[in-house]
Amino acid sequence: MNHILKPRLEAPSxxxxxxxxxxxIPPMEWGAFADDIAAIQRLKAEKNAVILAHNYQTPEIFHCVADVTGDSLALAxxxxxxxxxxxxxAGVEFMAETAKLLNPSKTVLIPDSNAGCSLADSITGRDVRLMRERYPGLPVxxxxxTSADVKAESDICCTSGNAARIVKSLGVDRVIMIPDEFLARNIAKETGVDxxxxxxxxxVHERFTxxxxxxWRDAYPGLVVLAHPECPPEVVAEAxxxxSTAGMSDYVATADGRRVLLVTECSMSDNLAIQHPKVEFVRPCNLCPHMKLxxxxxxxxxxETMTTEVTIDPAVADRARLSIERMLAA
Incomplete structure (x- = not known):
């Protein structure tokens, strides 16, 4: 169930x-947003454009201009x-690259080219090649x-929502899983695979303890804690x-009348609070500086300017696309 994935075909008033x-959003703050929202809706029609927005986008983007919303897997x-x-x-650079890989003939724009990711920045294609040399024969x-360059050196991609299933689908006892150490450790515990x-x-997630x-449990009796698997394993153990963000969204949909803490980027709590007004959200607000660009x-x-357009070297794109297509087909 991807109830948070909602194509919006017509622009409401x-x-x-x-x-x-x-x-x-109070009326005074809305006044600062309204002109841009109206212009974006007009420009989408003029340019035959759609906006894909990740769950970590702020409510005025997520609920007012996005045509499709969801987690990384849903957007892919x-x-x-x-x-x-x-x-x-409306996300970070690796998401825009993924959209381009899957839509090579379309124009893909990232509104701010500085919207990166600490995970994507932690590894390069050369690093993957060195890991293959060190651990020959292990699937990656x-x-x-991650960047398209890293995906191109890999066997298959995964998201936090399908990582366990992807690992199990390979039918092996040991794999290389990059670049998120905590996600890999959490998946290893869940699957029993080395x-x-x-x-x-x-x-964002490494800061939770x-x-x-x-x-928060002591301060809010009866609190239900939902943790993203990018959190340290000892944090996940407390949840x-x-x-994934989609999995947490589905959980919240059944939590009417309960107190919920989402151990993830805090704009997601804002977006879900709008959809589920009977749920009380406790917010330990960790913001992603890249998403907020x-x-x-x-x-x-x-x-207006058709910038910044995402381009990928065709030699890299063909190999990177294959790793994503294997994920989507698995």
Missing amino acids: LDALYDRVSAL REAQNVEADVIVM ITYVN VVTWKGHCE PEEIRH DFSG ITLPAIRRAL
């Missing part, structure tokens, strides 16, 4: 859009079905939070549930 987010799958000429990725499973890791971490989780003015500017 500004009043209707504000009704969606009025519980979180939906990118294959896009009929527009232009895709604007690469998290989607995993060779790389010391890459998400700068077990002590912090216990503090009631661990899963994507703003309404940046999206508007991208559509």
Whole structure:
């Protein structure tokens, strides 16, 4: 169930859009957003463009201009079905690259080319080649939070939502899983497969601690804790549930009347609070500085100027695309 994945085919009025987010955005703040939102809706029609937005985008983007929303896996799958000429990725650079890999004939824009990722920056294609030399014969499973160059050196990609299934699908006792050390360790525990890791971490999720989780439980009796598998294993061990952002979204859909703590980037709590007003969200707010570079003015500017366009060396793209297609087919 991908209930958070909602293609929006017609642009509602500004009043209707504000009704969606009025519980979180005061009227004065909405006034600062409305002009950009109206311009973006107009530009999408003029340029035959769609906006794909990750779950970590802020509510004015996620609920008011995005055509498709979801986690990395949902956006990768939906990118294959896009009929527009232009895709604007309201996310980070590796997500825009993935959209381009799956839609090579379309124009893919990233509103801010500085929107990177600590995981993607932690490893290069050369690093993967060296790991293959050190561990000959082991399959390389690469998290989607990587550059096209790294994907091109890999056997198959995974997301946090399908990592365990991808590992099991290979039917081997040992794999290389890069670059997120914590995700790899969590998946190794879940699957029983021996995993060779790389010391890459998400700068949002690595900051959570077990002590912090216990503090929130003491402060909010009955709290349900949902942790992203990019968190350290000792944090995941403190949670009631661990899963991708899509998995957490599905869990929240059944949690009416409960207190919930999402151990992940905090804009996701804002977006789900709008969809599930009966759920009380406790917010230990860790923000992704890269995701927050994507703003309404940046999206508007991208559509007005058709920048920054994502391009990938065809020799790299062909091999990187294969690793993603294997993931989607698995």
